[in-house]
Amino acid sequence: MEELWIRQDPIRLDQVLKLANWVMSGAEAKMVIQEGMVLLNGEVCLQRGRKVQVGDRVDFEGQSLLVKKLPSDMAES
Numbered sequence: 659m660e661e662l663w664i665r666q667d668p669i670r671l672d673q674v675l676k677l678a679n680w681v682m683s684g685a686e687a688k689m690v691i692q693e694g695m696v697l698l699n700g701e702v703c704l705q706r707g708r709k710v711q712v713g714d715r716v717d718f719e720g721q722s723l724l725v726k727k728l729p730s731d732m733a734e735s
Contacts, residue, residue: 674716
């Protein structure tokens with residue numbers, strides 16, 4: 659499972675897909691989310707603006723990632 663390190667918590671689901679390089683645009687993220695292709699913590703999520711928290715798991719097309727928070731000393735650099 660991959661890890662996605664974020665500076666701010668929470669983050670929108672569509673932003674997670676873009677940061678993970680799973681989609682190329684917000685429009686593509688919206689499409690795959692609305693088509694039920696994205697799981698948040700094991701459940702289909704149809705809301706692109708859904709808030710994703712540190713510790714959440716996101717799955718898309720056989721790929722998984724765990725959202726983690728950058729330590730504050732690393733987030734400033």
